[in-house]
Amino acid sequence: MFRKSFRIRQLLLWLLLVWPLAAVAQVSESFVRLSENADGKPQALEVAIARYQDRQGRRVDLVGAIHVAERDFYQALNQRFAGYDRVLYELVGDPDGEELPASPALAVVGLMQGGMKEALGLTFQLDEVDYDQPHFVHADMTAREFGQRMAERNESMFGTMMQLWAMSVAAEASGAQSSNAMLLRVLLASDRRQAFKRVLAESLVDQQFFFEALSGDGGSTLITERNIKALEVLEAELRAGHTELALFYGAGHLPDFHRRLVGEYDFEQTRVEWLTAWRFGAESSR
Secondary structure, three states: OHHHHHHHHHHHHHHHHHHHHHHHOOOOOOOEEEEEOOOOOEEEEEEEEEEEEOOOOOEEEEEEEOOEEOHHHHHHHHHHHOOOOEEEEOOOOOOOOOOOOOOHHHHHHHHHHHHHHHHHOOEEHHHHOOOOOOOEEEOOOOHHHHHHHHHHOOOOHHHHHHHHHHHHHHHHHOOOOOHHHHHHHHHOEOOHHHHHHHHHHHHHHHOHHHHHHHOOOOOOHHHHHHHHHHHHHHHHHHHOOOOEEEEEEEHHHHHHHHHHHHHOOOOEEEEEEEEEEEEOOOOOEO
């Protein structure tokens, strides 16, 4: 019991430093939400699947990814993926061979997500989704492309992390719940795992303004440039005659995808479905 509590404390303290980057890598208010029970308390973190259709009847679904979630969330996605002509997915790297490793900062985020998996009792996306299926198509930069593009834009992962840290400090100063208050809330809870899940879920949903700083016209390599690369792959698949496609990307990328599909590709959003990624159990403070 002590070891479990100690691990959660360690992860919470680590998150105080790197949580903003993890949030920006994953979610946005438009495509992630908290559902509530009859008492008005959060009961689940839900992720959107948004459908778009053009005048030729071709359909593209934006499928939001949460990189740590409950197993049945990924099982539901796997069932849906079987029905697409092509599933375009994110992964900074080369899925077909070896090349230069990605940025150490991205590796840190991956390590942190592994810690979240254990602390929250969830499963990891890369363990649950079968990326080796023949209709899965890599639609992201290689590590070399990612590094070169960041250099061309005079960006760095460290600089991005500092930018997001500064924004998180400004958000706290403007009245948002502080990291210290969030940490105290978890440490005083009788069920720290459930309290931790709720705090993280609320933080994810509250971080939507960070994404606007990393997307749009000026944008960033982390969001904008990777999205442009993904849409180039989408164009190629549409030209090849495929009519049922999914863009499976971290939900933080989806607002920019939405703007580009509607504004540049003449697609129209026709529906939005919600899948449960995390469920919250009972939790009370001492």
